[in-house]
Amino acid sequence: MSDIRTFQYFANNQWHDPADGGWxxxxxxxxGEVWARVPDCRQADVDRGVAAARExxxxxxxxxxxxxxxxxxxxxxxxxxxxxxxxxxxxxTQDNGKLPQMITPGLREGQWLVDSWxxxxxMCDKFEGRVIPAEAPDMHNYMKWEPFGVVAQILPWNSPLGxxxxxxxxxxxxxxxVVMKPSEHSSCSTLELMDVLLEADLPPGVLNVVTxxxxxxxxxxxxxxDVRMASFTGGTAxxxxxxxxxxxxxxxxxxxxxxxxxxxxxxxxxxxxAVNGVAAGIFPPGGxxxxxxxxxxxxxxxxxEFSHRLVDVVKKAKVGEPNDxxxxxxxxxxxxxxxxxxxxxxxxxxxxxxxxxxxxTACRDKGYYIGPTIFADVPNNADLAQNEVFGPVASxxxxxxxxxxxxxANDSIYGLAAGIxxxxxxxxMRMADRIEAGTVYINNYFNAATQSPxxxxxxxxxxxxxxxxxxxxxxQTKSVWLATDPHxxxxxx
Ligand code: NAD
Numbered sequence: 460m461s462d463i464r465t466f467q468y469f470a471n472n473q474w475h476d477p478a479d480g481g482w483x484x485x486x487x488x489x490x491g492e493v494w495a496r497v498p499d500c501r502q503a504d505v506d507r508g509v510a511a512a513r514e515x516x517x518x519x520x521x522x523x524x525x526x527x528x529x530x531x532x533x534x535x536x537x538x539x540x541x542x543x544x545x546x547x548x549x550x551x552t553q554d555n556g557k558l559p560q561m562i563t564p565g566l567r568e569g570q571w572l573v574d575s576w577x578x579x580x581x582m583c584d585k586f587e588g589r590v591i592p593a594e595a596p597d598m599h600n601y602m603k604w605e606p607f608g609v610v611a612q613i614l615p616w617n618s619p620l621g622x623x624x625x626x627x628x629x630x631x632x633x634x635x636x637v638v639m640k641p642s643e644h645s646s647c648s649t650l651e652l653m654d655v656l657l658e659a660d661l662p663p664g665v666l667n668v669v670t671x672x673x674x675x676x677x678x679x680x681x682x683x684x685d686v687r688m689a690s691f692t693g694g695t696a697x698x699x700x701x702x703x704x705x706x707x708x709x710x711x712x713x714x715x716x717x718x719x720x721x722x723x724x725x726x727x728x729x730x731x732x733a734v735n736g737v738a739a740g741i742f743p744p745g746g747x748x749x750x751x752x753x754x755x756x757x758x759x760x761x762x763x764e765f766s767h768r769l770v771d772v773v774k775k776a777k778v779g780e781p782n783d784x785x786x787x788x789x790x791x792x793x794x795x796x797x798x799x800x801x802x803x804x805x806x807x808x809x810x811x812x813x814x815x816x817x818x819x820t821a822c823r824d825k826g827y828y829i830g831p832t833i834f835a836d837v838p839n840n841a842d843l844a845q846n847e848v849f850g851p852v853a854s855x856x857x858x859x860x861x862x863x864x865x866x867x868a869n870d871s872i873y874g875l876a877a878g879i880x881x882x883x884x885x886x887x888m889r890m891a892d893r894i895e896a897g898t899v900y901i902n903n904y905f906n907a908a909t910q911s912p913x914x915x916x917x918x919x920x921x922x923x924x925x926x927x928x929x930x931x932x933x934x935q936t937k938s939v940w941l942a943t944d945p946h947x948x949x950x951x952x
Contacts, residue, residue: 466646468498468670469653470638471511472663478503483671485647488556488790488797488827489780495554497646500669505638505679508667512609512636513685515664521636530583532661533632537576539659540652544569547648547655551620552781554647556790556827559781561744568621574909575624575925579632582930586633597944604934606634607711608687611680613673613701615693616642616792617747617849619649625913625924626690626713631665633933638667638686640677642693644793646670673697678704681712688712688933692749694847695872695918713922713932715749716915717847718875720896721868722752722904725861725881726760732902733880734768737853740878740904742773742831745788746851747796749919750876752904754844756864759857766835766855770816773831778821790827791850797827800850807834807843807852818851839867847873861890869895874916878904897923 465482467474481499486492498504516522521529540547548569551557561568588603612626619641630637641649646668653668669676681689681704691701692715705712722740724733740752757765779786791797801819808814818830829851837844837854844854858864868877876898881887884901891899897914900906907913912926922932 463493463496465496466498466650466670468500468504468508468668469650470504470508470664470667470669472657472661475504475507477501478507483643485554485644486794487553488792488794489782490825491794491827495647497643497650497670500671500676502679504669505676505683508638508669509609509680509683509685511664511667512638515662516606516608516636519664520662521634521665524634526584526586526634529632529634530580532659533576533580533583533628536656536659536661537573537580539655540576541573543655543658544572547572547620547651550651551648555616555619555645555792556781557618557744557792558786558789568618571907571909572620572624575628578909579628579930582629582927583632586930586934591938595940597942597946599941599943600938601941602936602938604633605937607933607935608635609685610635610637610933611683611686611689612637612639613677613681613689613691613693614639614641614649616644616796617744617749619645620652622692622715623649623652625929626692627666629924629930630690630933633930635933636665638669638680640669640671640680643670643672644796673700677701681705681710682707684708686710690922690932691715698920713924714915714920715922715924716875716918716920717849718749718751718873718915718919719754719845719847719871720750720752720873720876720878721754721756721871722878723864723868723880723890724755724757724761724765725864725879725883725887726758727882728761728880729882729902730761730765730768734765734772736878736880736902736904738769738772740900741853742776742788742851745791745829747792747849748905750898750905751849752876752878753848753853754871755853755855756858756867757855758864759859762855762857766815766833769853770833773833774816776831778818778828778830780826788830788851791829792827794827796849797829800829800848800852803843803848803850804829804832804852807837807841807854810841810843812837812841812843812854839870845871861886865890865893869893872918875919876900
């Protein structure tokens, strides 16, 4: 018991015990053992976080700070994080099972964690208003950009630091203050980040973290009367519930939700490239990525060869403990999710889909391990093709022509991402135009960058993260009318 680390929550640059004294356990998914206790924040704690954020926005230095000065603070934060990235990565691995190499600076999420601060540091003073040539005599009309105020940010458990950074830096760059709620399954790296940020001299109250569950922490946070907008990353069901709460006070909310992203392999594809790219677009994070391209649509003329080659590539993957440097795929990030993925595999098996590779052979007595799993002959109306598994599970369906491929790809409630594999780039670009998804990859998959906006079509969400659009979502415009020659005749005379 003594080895179990107890966290506090973070408000006004100070650590606090939860007001009602409740904590919940956090497991290490590598062995299923409890390693930390996390505050179960309720209304009083949410109130404290929001009060700190509101004071920082209305009365603290943050609200009055010039954008260029805010940029200098953000740059400092990026520098501090790059110094402590290894420490943050170690907590992420312990709490979430993510391989340490995925959060190493210079690689993907580790790099985003630093780049995002530096990118938005430079953007703080680039949002210029404009003078509008309004059809109104003797008036000077101008538009300016303003922050919303206190913003609630709700995070999922996959890639806690990776998803956090896409919304945090642009939101602060825009001049808002933030109360963040990480997932109940992976709160610890977000709390550790706050400890790191204390070194960056962020003014008190600008960033606060309350931990807990969706209904008892997330809902009161979004619903708080002093929260002006929210940004939610998570599943579509959770997103619907959060949007319903936001709608009570007509609050804007950004939605970054789930997906069931298709990857289309055309008959002229370079099959080696496609097989490797498809495998890389699903399995390394154990399928626990929102854009996981796990719905494979393969032209009938190459589906046999493609399927065999895909199995040959992914069956070599080493599934194991995240801290073992030879591991290529770590565990599922938490117990409930692990059991859910196993249930979905069993259901797909029971439904009679052809099981080409069974990842259940990787299961162990301790820890939440599942290996790559591939089903073939999965019609697009099957549960496996329609509903997100969020695990290392791919389905394959054959198609006969491009029009059918596009129709099947779009036959989904989701529209987060899609992949197209073809040597005919012109035709692939035409196909990309017809796919209903926020991101389309041609002859690659899984790329993302701080500079490039991401987000969903359809029930994968609305609003964008990263790039100029990522900051714009956290700002609103104000139109100001100044009378240059004030005169107002008596309206009733
Ligand atoms: P989830 O919806 O269960 O939970 C996400 C967060 O929402 C958690 O912090 C949870 O406590 C909170 N929450 C749940 N119900 C709530 C409510 N009614 N009010 C306020 N907060 C509430 O999702 P998850 O299982 O943690 O994450 C996995 C999902 O996230 C997958 O569907 C994945 O595709 C999606 N995701 C999307 C993106 C993206 O950018 N589009 C990125 C990562 C993950």
